[in-house]
Amino acid sequence: MKIVIQGTKGSYHHQAAAKFFAEDATDLLEVESFKKVAQTIYKLQADYGLIAIENTIAGTILPNYSLISKYDLKIVGEVHLPIQHQLMALPGTKFEDIVEIQSHPMAILQCDQFLEHHSNIRIVETSDTATTAKRISEQNIQNVAAIASTLSADLYGLEIIKPNIQTFEKNFTRFFVVAKEASTPNKFDKASILFTTPHQSGSLASILNELVYLNINMEKIQSVPIMDKPWDYAFHVDISFDDMEDFHLLMKRIELKTNYLKILGQYKKENKADCQLKTQENHSIIL
Numbered sequence: 001m002k003i004v005i006q007g008t009k010g011s012y013h014h015q016a017a018a019k020f021f022a023e024d025a026t027d028l029l030e031v032e033s034f035k036k037v038a039q040t041i042y043k044l045q046a047d048y049g050l051i052a053i054e055n056t057i058a059g060t061i062l063p064n065y066s067l068i069s070k071y072d073l074k075i076v077g078e079v080h081l082p083i084q085h086q087l088m089a090l091p092g093t094k095f096e097d098i099v100e101i102q103s104h105p106m107a108i109l110q111c112d113q114f115l116e117h118h119s120n121i122r123i124v125e126t127s128d129t130a131t132t133a134k135r136i137s138e139q140n141i142q143n144v145a146a147i148a149s150t151l152s153a154d155l156y157g158l159e160i161i162k163p164n165i166q167t168f169e170k171n172f173t174r175f176f177v178v179a180k181e182a183s184t185p186n187k188f189d190k191a192s193i194l195f196t197t198p199h200q201s202g203s204l205a206s207i208l209n210e211l212v213y214l215n216i217n218m219e220k221i222q223s224v225p226i227m228d229k230p231w232d233y234a235f236h237v238d239i240s241f242d243d244m245e246d247f248h249l250l251m252k253r254i255e256l257k258t259n260y261l262k263i264l265g266q267y268k269k270e271n272k273a274d275c276q277l278k279t280q281e282n283h284s285i286i287l
């Protein structure tokens, strides 16, 4: 089974893949952007891909919703990963000597407070956290630090000079597991849907009322611009439920209330509570 990830070994996408696929996550295809992940799946060059969709500090990665639509990706699962960012550099480097910090833009956003306190240091955005750590190590780049995971420091022999620099101790990223074909699980308790509504008073509210009526929990709602219709919006909604029949009924009931309605994925909800534990187990498996 081939799995495409943005970034290289040690990246958070790698860890998310290891968490979801466990020992099946051996054949990894590493690419440098979310767009390449989407294109790889679209061209059937990998079976599954992972893309980060939201972070508890930095918010939603909106362009990834566009990629899901543009490349008609299906969501087959989700992963919640605790994210602890480490500042790392070549062994022996002192923090006072650092002149530049490099990392993925989302990682930089999540460490905003730390970086503001050290505004004399230049910030450079890169393709992903682990590739940055790897490059600093392989090219022996002095006085430049990476923001990356502990796993990256271990894999590429860098020293952590400031630990856990994310703005809030508790920091999580949610990833979608995507594929070309929809999965058809016998049992699912979560779904991601996309719809547009007529531009009329109460049209969104009347759809949300159907959730209340069917006792379906809305886990997330995200409006995204419709690019060829300025100031019109589509809604990405993630819902969870105990009974799949309630979901099927919901789809029937809201069909007439929407202009466009699409199921992007039906999958098993990941239990956020055991998120920390499983990730630590996987860390030692990867190493």
Ligand SMILES: O=C(O)C(=O)C[C@]1(C(=O)O)C=C[C@@H](O)C=C1
Pocket (backbone or CB within 6 Å): 006, 007, 010, 011, 012, 013, 014, 052, 055, 083, 104, 106, 107, 127, 128, 129, 130, 173
């Ligand atoms: O650069 C990485 O290691 C990534 O996996 C990217 C990424 C992201 O896209 O949000 C993944 C999780 C964290 O939120 C920070 C960065």
